[in-house]
Structures are given as C-alpha cells and as structure tokens.
Amino acid sequence: MITTVADVHTDTQRTTQPLVIALRDVVKQYRMGDTDVQALRGVSLDIARGDFVAIMGASGSGKSTLMNIVGCLDVPTRGHFWLDGVDVRTLDDDDLARIRNRKIGFVFQSFNLLPRMSAVANVELPLAYAGVRPKERRRRAALALEAVGLGQRMGHQPSEMSGGQQQRAAVARAIVTNPALILADEPTGNLDTESSLDVMSVFAALHAQGRTVVLITHEDDIAAYAERVVKLRDGRIVEDYSQDAAAARGTHVAHAHASHAGATR
C-alpha cells in the first residue's frame, strides 16, 4: 500500500478505516554511559485513519521518543511497529527515508522553513524530493497554501510572515504530499495564544477533511482540539480516552477567560 502523491483535497472518503499506526509492546532503550535508560517501556497503540490524537505527558515521559519511532526517524529496541500496514523492521535506511517522504507530513515547534525562499517554494520542497515536475509542484503547493488560508501569501518569505503564518506554511508543506499521517511535535510551542488557536483551527479543519493527525503537546487547551488523548508517564501509556473536542475546547476557553491561566484543567 503506497500512498500516491495526489491532489491535496482528495482524502475525504472514509469508507474503511485501516490502521495508520499499530504499535505492539514497543520498548526503546538508550545507553547512557554504563546504564540503560528505558524511554518507552512497552507501548501498544492503534491509530486509525481519520483519528485526531493528542499525545500528552510531562517532560521525560517519552513523547519525543514515541514521535521519532512513529515518524520512522528511529526504530524500537523491541516490539513491533506497522506504519500504514508496513512492518518497518523490513525496511532499510533508503526505504525509511522514502516512507517518511511519502507517508508522513512533519510539523515542528520551530517551523523549519528555509529562509530567503518564498512560502510556495518551501511548500514545494517535499514534492521536489519526490521527483514531481516543477509545474505540477507549483500547482499542488498553491492548493496546499490555499487549504491553510495562505493563498494570498505565496510569494512571502518566512521573515515577511507572522509566527502563525509561518507555522501554517509549515502545515501546508506537511500536507502537500497527501501523507497518510500528519505528525506534529509541540506545533504551538513557539506561538502566542492567538496564533496557537489559529494553527489549531487548521489542524481541526484537516481532521474534518478526513486526515489523520497526531500531535504532541503538554498543554491542555491544545489537546482540547483532539478527539482522543493519550497520556504517557515514565514510558508507559497511563490514559487513553476519547473526548468531544468542541465541548473540551469550550471548557478551556471559558476557563482561560475566567482565570487568565491559559492552559488549565
């Protein structure tokens, strides 16, 4: 099952919901001098197509380790991981690089846009790596930028855009290959409240179109946009529940206004 590079607006049909992510008893161990650090201690997790999941947990709980494995940037020490039905243990480094480019759209806390390149040129990059021709690249990048509300900012360089706009451009870059999974690590970590909500409304819209979104956050008011919350503690899943995202969001907005506390429970 290879996800072809297709028009960014296609993924709206949800007749079946195959698993985009299946983890079984995943252990990740790091060697630190002469001791072993167990960053993940047996994680099993299924994420279906169309899910919108927030991965939460305190610093050191294993969020980034999990993200690196799910994003095919690292491999488990033990256990199994299937990405979109493919057992990643069967893949070599070249295959992993290819699967990252085709199946996963990454969004990082620090945007990672190239300076002195227009928004549209930045968004085209994953298509360039995938060998798509320039004219077709430009067409799809323009569609992706329109999808995140940046249709009027195609020619702007990162320095000419606000933080929220830069992150929306990064989201456009993440969706331009029509990936099976959008994977975001603290995507609002560098943004003020208004820009954060702006970027989260883009993720919510992508989810509404049927896309699969996994985002890592330690903020409750950001997790409130997701329909499912998975909490990690000391390398283990300690909670996994569904929520009514609209209701959860309403609670947090009311709470934030009442207490000026921002991220509250």
Ligand SMILES: Nc1ncnc2c1ncn2[C@@H]1O[C@H](COP(=O)(O)OP(=O)(O)O)[C@@H](O)[C@H]1O
């Ligand atoms: N490359 C590494 N080498 C050694 N220990 C690591 C490495 N990466 C993470 N760890 C350890 O694994 C645990 C989980 O880390 P991490 O996944 O970064 O957590 P989080 O992203 O939730 O803060 C921590 O104890 C951390 O110190």
Ligand SMILES: [Mg+2]
């Ligand atoms: Mg981390």
